[in-house]
Amino acid sequence: MKKDIILKAENISKQYRLGQVGTGTLSHDINRWWYKIRGKENPYLKIGETNDRSTKGNSDYVWALQDINFEVERGEVLGIIGKNGAGKSTLLKILSKVTAPTTGSIKSRGRIASLLEVGTGFNGEMTGRENIFLNGAILGMTKKEIASKLDEIIEFSGCERYIDTPVKRYSSGMTVRLAFAVAAFLEPEILVIDEVLAVGDAEFQKKAIGKMKDISKGQGRTVLFVSHNMAAVKSLCTRGIVLEHGKMTFEGNIDEAITQYLINEKSDERLxxxxxxxxxxxxxxxxxxxxxxxxxxxxxxxxxxxxxxxxxxxxxxxxxxxxxxxxxxxxxxxxxxxxxxxxxxxxxxxxxxxxxxxxxxxxxxxxxxxxxxxxxxxxxxxxxxxxxxxxxxNLRRGNKYNKGWGGIVSPILQINWIKNN
The missing domain is CATH 2.70.50.60 (abc- transporter (atp binding component) like domain)
Structure with missing residues (x-):
């Protein structure tokens, strides 16, 4: 059966220059230009160190991401997990086309909606209602399409009382509620969500995770989800990738991905x-x-x-x-x-x-x-x-079918079979 690939990342790498804003010095820019007009590769792609935030390096260049390759099928929920500084947010910004990769390419089919940071794309001086229309327009929706979803968005966000109040007076939790409702209800083919749900309260997180399940399973849309909440990742995602120091160290089943992440997180694993x-x-x-x-x-x-x-x-x-x-x-x-x-x-x-x-x-x-x-x-x-x-x-019943066992523990209980006459 042919896979329905909706998003594909090929050899994605992202290099940053430390300590400065911009591309670097004038000499570096001229050197890049000279190599480019001669049809040669950027000379600064050959240098740079792994993105390990805990150590001091010797190079002014760092690879936030290196050689990332993966595919996402339509209707799949992909969890992207890793330590702080592993490159998760950088990858999502590239996938959302907020920033361009240094090397590699992204191929996608359909509209991408992103929730990368609290309040991204919101104008603080505008009301919540006005920001719904603004964000919808940014996502490529017509005014008529946004208006048809407006009541559902407001109800889901739980911000009805403040919907005509400027967003600058919202708490971070309220802002996230409204931003998530806009992104979820305006029906993008691909929904990209960074750690923003951590700002919401427990009731809203449960509500948001339920909505993301509906989006992927009921409506066949694709979700890319970054979180440090492993319970949320486990309940929502079908597959996962693990990033460490800008490199992809694992891709596969979400349970195995979580285990790999926790092993990386606890590098002092010991018996x-x-x-x-x-x-x-x-x-x-x-x-x-x-x-x-x-x-x-x-x-x-x-x-x-x-x-x-x-x-x-x-x-x-x-x-x-x-x-x-x-x-x-x-x-x-x-x-x-x-x-x-x-x-x-x-x-x-x-x-x-x-x-x-x-x-x-x-x-x-x-x-x-x-x-x-x-x-x-x-x-x-x-x-x-x-x-x-x-x-x-792999000796227990059922494991040969790769189904495993749900739950935290799986004890073997004594079971008595009593035949009724």
Missing amino acids: YNSNEYKGENCKISDTKIVNADALITNGIDLILSTTFTSVINKSYSITISIFRESVLAFVATSFYKDEQIRCPGEYKIEFVIPKYLLNPGFHNIDVSIVDETGNFEQYLYVNEILSFNVIDD
Whole structure:
């Protein structure tokens, strides 16, 4: 079956000169011009460093994007994820034709509507109603088309009371509400959305995500979505690409893309942590997963071990909280009846996580120590003491069809079959 490609990026790269506005010095401009009239390549494309914002470079040029290639089908929702400074917004500006790529080309079919920054394209002196018509005109709509959608736009935005008030008096959340409503209801073939939804409240984010699902599934239009909210990306997107330092490091299934992003985000991924963490009259150290190497499958019982030391005679409980892709999967704790953690001394404590409980994905573990004598005072809390990735062993039913398992955890339960006579 032939793919219906609506957007195609070919060898997209974007180079910037640091520390100056414009193309650079006069000598550089003359050099570029001299190479161009001789039919040669821009000499400054051969220099420049990777866009790593955390390190100091030696070149005045930096590649915000390098050799980006991907295709988007009609009706697809593509998630573009990566750390701050990875090149996501630069890519969206190029796709929206706000800025031109240094090399490469964008091929698209249909009208593109963009929500790149709060208030982009809005005139603060004009009212909300006037800005709806202004933005619609920018998107290529006729006045009649905009008027036919006006009531729906105003109702969806929730700004009806202020619709005839100048936008400069709107809060950032109100501005985003109105801008999103305009872009969503004026029916572009491709809707490009940057992190702007983070400004809206929870009710509007839920409403906006529902509208984007309707746009892609019900109306067959295409959405490109950038967000650091992995829950929103997971619920909305069908496919994802991961950017790191201006390069595309992954393209594929959205669950795998999120896992790859989280691994990049947690570059200190570890199965062993030798650090000591001290609380009031106690400490933990040498926390590790003892029965796995760098590759963890969900088909084994994971044994989490930590060393606990107490200097006083007190009853403690130890609790672990396991998060899958930033969402709490479960909490497990010891109980006050564990009399062995009462006398002063050093103890080795092990938690056994049953096989197939954890779904594939990136996981973090938090540890806390609590007084179990009655007041439940917390003596110590360690955030993200361990990080690890779980992959599927492909032995469970259904996995051979590449459907996987939904949810945060997927325990195997005892099921009793009782035949009725």
